[in-house]
Amino acid sequence: MPTYIALLRGINVGGHKKVKMDRLKEIFSSIGFEQVRTYIQSGNVIFETRPLETSELIQQIESQLKEALEFEVPVIVKTAEEWKTAIGANPFDVDLLKEDEKLHVSFLAEKPSTEAVEKLLSVESDIDDFQIEGKTAYIVCRKGYKKTVFSNTFIEKKLKVAATTRNWNSVMKIAEMSK
Incomplete structure (x- = not known):
């Protein structure tokens, strides 16, 4: 099954x-x-x-x-x-993140329009990095998730799709549990 x-x-x-x-x-x-x-x-x-x-x-x-x-x-x-594909598509090298930098992953309910993705990718942040791959968004937060521009609500509004976000440690633990 x-x-x-x-x-x-x-x-x-x-x-x-x-x-x-x-x-x-x-x-x-x-x-x-x-x-x-x-x-x-x-x-x-x-x-x-x-x-x-x-x-x-x-x-x-x-x-x-x-x-x-x-x-x-x-x-x-x-x-x-x-889930495994989303982990493999992560564009950020987690091993290179500094101690206070954290990776978060937003899982999207559906693939957003190209126009919506382009609009979101045009948003700039001095402290965070952001990439989107298909139905998954990856956010490197350098000052904590509570301070990121790329919050779950922000992503949903910009992409016009439902989303939910998990930190990288949770993503990896869930992957392990799903084997």
Whole structure:
């Protein structure tokens, strides 16, 4: 059975939309997914199920989450292979980052238009570097993610697509868990 990674946007942030990971595992298992596991409290769920289109998985997950939690949770789903591809497409050499520099990855719900990408790439920052590859954006933050111009909200507004961001350590841990 294929492995999928569901990234839930906006749960357990600033005390809002609190969801315990055990509850999240129960919800995903109730859909019929197998080998359900979570990583940290920010809504990362790795699971297995029969091959399905990601759009169908998203619909099932979002519907079940709304019913169980009584609030909407936007979800982005990636296959384990897409996750691996995103890691391989990283244009930044993580080993060359200084101690206070951190890499973040924004996973996009869909591929943005060429015009939107060009508009985003025209934004300049004195402290951060940014690249986009297909449905993934890579941000090197030199003063911390809270101070970056390229926040998740900024990326969504500029690209006009839903996104959710994870730090590189989480990306790598999720990759390990999805093997």
